[in-house]
Amino acid sequence: MASSFVPRQVFPTLDSLPRTYFLGHHNAALSKMKSLLSSVDLVIECRDYRLPLTSRNPLFEQLLVGRDRLLVYTKKDLASTGRPSDAKREEIVRRWHRPSQVLFTNHHHRNDVRKVLQYAETFSSQNFSVTGSRVLVVGMPNVGKSSLLNALRSVGLGKGKAARTGAQPGITRKIASSVKISEGKDGSGGVYLLDTPGVFVPYVPDQDAMLKLALCGSVKDTIVSPVTLADYLLYHVNLVNPDLYREYRRPTNDITSLLDAVAHKTGRLQKGGMPELESAALWVIQRWRGGHLGHFVLDDVDDKALERYQRAENNRIPSMNQARKADRAAKKARSY
Numbered sequence: 191m192a193s194s195f196v197p198r199q200v201f202p203t204l205d206s207l208p209r210t211y212f213l214g215h216h217n218a219a220l221s222k223m224k225s226l227l228s229s230v231d232l233v234i235e236c237r238d239y240r241l242p243l244t245s246r247n248p249l250f251e252q253l254l255v256g257r258d259r260l261l262v263y264t265k266k267d268l269a270s271t272g273r274p275s276d277a278k279r280e281e282i283v284r285r286w287h288r289p290s291q292v293l294f295t296n297h298h299h300r301n302d303v304r305k306v307l308q309y310a311e312t313f314s315s316q317n318f319s320v321t322g323s324r325v326l327v328v329g330m331p332n333v334g335k336s337s338l339l340n341a342l343r344s345v346g347l348g349k350g351k352a353a354r355t356g357a358q359p360g361i362t363r364k365i366a367s368s369v370k371i372s373e374g375k376d377g378s379g380g381v382y383l384l385d386t387p388g389v390f391v392p393y394v395p396d397q398d399a400m401l402k403l404a405l406c407g408s409v410k411d412t413i414v415s416p417v418t419l420a421d422y423l424l425y426h427v428n429l430v431n432p433d434l435y436r437e438y439r440r441p442t443n444d445i446t447s448l449l450d451a452v453a454h455k456t457g458r459l460q461k462g463g464m465p466e467l468e469s470a471a472l473w474v475i476q477r478w479r480g481g482h483l484g485h486f487v488l489d490d491v492d493d494k495a496l497e498r499y500q501r502a503e504n505n506r507i508p509s510m511n512q513a514r515k516a517d518r519a520a521k522k523a524r525s526y
């Protein structure tokens with residue numbers, strides 16, 4: 191019975207979780223972005239709506255000091271259902287970024303995309319240049335940058351896809367040439383977008399943050415075990431509403447028993463009828479990523495949340511050497 195069920199209040203500490211996913215092409219992209227910034231008029235920074243705090247990358251904070259920036263929180267459809275609590279959270283997030291503007295988008299929603307387009311067009315007409323405006327799109331891996339570019343081009347010019355997109359991170363590997371998304375207002379020369387590869391944070395000291403980023407697809411699904419990720423998802427789902435998986439089994443804190451039920455119900459069985467737990471775990475994760483296992487935000491957002499997060503971040507930031515050392519230790523522990 192859901193009424194007698196007590197969800198876990200804390201997720202257990204894991205011994206061997208990787209704490210970085212900062213790849214060579216992330217570093218290269220960051221250097222290229224630095225060199226491009228002087229020729230860019232506006233930066234659109236994408237963050238994941240489900241991770242208002244955790245999808246913030248301190249590397250961009252350093253890089254973008256003093257730049258005109260629009261914050262776009264993507265994948266709104268996966269966490270918001272228009273509840274008063276969603277509106278309240280969005281208001282808090284808006285306050286974090288003042289005076290920069292914040293928009294919340296579902297890239298399938300033309301109205302959401304139009305708001306981003308209008309912002310870029312207005313910005314462009316106010317900063318008139320005969321050659322048009324250049325807008326750099328940045329963000330963590332898989333946050334939806336290329337999808338936003340395609341949606342903007344479709345709404346702005348009625349044209350098809352210009353950038354490859356995909357459910358795994360790292361589809362965009364290089365900064366390609368700019369893509370026109372609008373003719374611009376009053377003959378302002380148009381708006382051109384530069385898509386960039388997602389850049390991960392150099393080191394994630396916090397276990398929860400790494401699990402959240404992995405769950406939202408910011409790291410490849412081979413980096414954290416799917417069963418661990420599904421367990422972390424179960425922990426969150428139980429805190430929100432354990433009835434969300436009632437078609438498989440009654441509320442539980444035991445991931446194996448849930449995956450066992452899912453594997454039997456969806457036919458993920460080995461010869462002899464043993465459940466394929468990894469495959470069931472990936473299926474559960476995909477269901478959630480597709481918006482079929484509840485709509486909720488993974489970060490706790492209240493008025494003081496950003497302040498707390500930044501304080502913790504400042505206390506925790508290790509040197510790159512410490513980060514590499516910790517990562518080597520985690521890899522070693524995993525190989526035993």
Ligand SMILES: Nc1nc2c(ncn2[C@@H]2O[C@H](COP(=O)(O)OP(=O)(O)OP(=O)(O)O)[C@@H](O)[C@H]2O)c(=O)[nH]1
Nearest residue numbers: 265297332333334335336337355356360361362388
């Ligand atoms: N539900 C939903 N899915 C989205 C949205 N925006 C992007 N996606 C999906 O998120 C995944 C990643 O999108 P991409 O546009 O490839 O992400 P990216 O930031 O360019 O990824 P990198 O190549 O790692 O930089 C794709 O499966 C998209 O369909 C959104 O607003 N809502």
